[in-house]
Amino acid sequence: MKKNFVKRLTGGLLVAGLVGAALTGCGSSASTNEVAATGEDTVEADSNAGFRTLDEIKESGTINIGVFSDKSPFGFVDENGEYAGYDVYFAERIGKDLGVEINYVSTEAANRIEYLQTGKVDIILANFTVTEERAQEVDFALPYMNVALGVVSPDSAVVESLDDLGADDQIIVISGTTAETYLTKNYPDIKLQKYDAYAEAKTAFENGNGVAWANDNTEVIAFSLENEGYTVGIPSLGDQDTIAPAVTKGNETLLNWLNEEIESLGSENFFHADYEATLLDTYGADYEDTLVLEGGK
């Protein structure tokens, strides 16, 4: 801890020096850089934003995997400070089969693509739903789970169709999720309340800030099973989607390895074992075959 502190302090002093230099000497360049950076955000990642190939990862001995740290039962941190959940169970297997240590990075729904495009993580395993728009930004491997959207609402006023909503009714969504994209595209008139973190959205919903909460159906089913007084009025909205690991666009070696890994894991029914170890408590045995995708199909 001490060493870290000193390291960060020197880091801080260095950047502070930079600020100082930018202010006294070349102040205008600092602001132009920023404009350039914002402009660049919308453009495809260029050659600077590298990724690590399979061999480079193996050589370094550590793989960086982005997972959720507050999304039980897919990716969360248990009481001993260890990462756990359906995604993490798979991540552990990836680490084992690659023969490398895993460095977990805590991600939010809104920054998963950024992490991959800048090469700051090698794989995102954070309940990442495959969509066309995202597939243009990152490369998805074979899927390992099924998902659709669902809408949960309080028992006292169950929302069974989005067409029944009043003009002032607001729906809670998490920024950067498929629910947000789907509703914005197909129901532009519905007012959305957007939250950055899962825990915030959940608290807001429980406090009655919105009439309903739209999210992946796994999420809303789990929520209604765990919390009394809530019903999933719309269990399946929009198209059936899949959840898959994602890598930086163009990282073919890692993508191919992941695809082979998922195919070969199918023969040992790995994801069913994963479900039974991590999701059974939340969804019960009824949903196992609906949710699990084995061997990528």
Added chain:
Amino acid sequence: MASLGIDVLFKGTNFLRLLQGLWVSIEISLISVVLSILLGLLVGVLMTVNNKVLHAILKVYLETVRIMPQMVLLFIVYFGTTRVFGWDMSAETSAIFVFTFWGTAEMGDLVRGSIKSIPAIQFESAWALGMDKVQTYFYIILPQTVRRLIPLSINLITRMIKTTSLVMMIGIVEVLKVAQQIIEANRKTSPNAAFGVFLVVFLLYFIVCWPISRLATYLEKRWA
């Protein structure tokens, strides 16, 4: 108390993790605060210098900080620099950079305001006594400025400490993120944990910010 869900904090290493998260917040904010105060004093003095070019540059800097949400700055520095320049800055360094960048601008403006509020006669008297510019600032102006700055800067400092919760967006696990993790990991067994855990987080922030506020009151009285 069990209904508040505070008991989840005593499971496993949860409370220890919360404190470690708090330390991360304190570390980032204190380094940034110290740097912001030092650089802010310098920038504030520069802001009062009669030089059009310098004035314009500092104006652009201050306005940039005012307009840009800290979250955007964090994304630009952490992800943007990697994209554009290929720099791989650590999340902590990026956070300290952004908070220092922000704090320096606001601190500088507070220093500028405080210096401007010092009557011109103070400068004139110092020069009449034969002091040069540096001596005037060092012995006459800055001591008076610092006294006026205390209540103003305490607002900025406590705000910086609380805003560190944004660093979770660039993957740093600080106190609020740990709180969310604990709440989520226990959402089946203690659905009410959110209230209790956030209450504890509130107390932790209070414990950090209150002594700073007390120190300010003490210094204000002593230097008055």
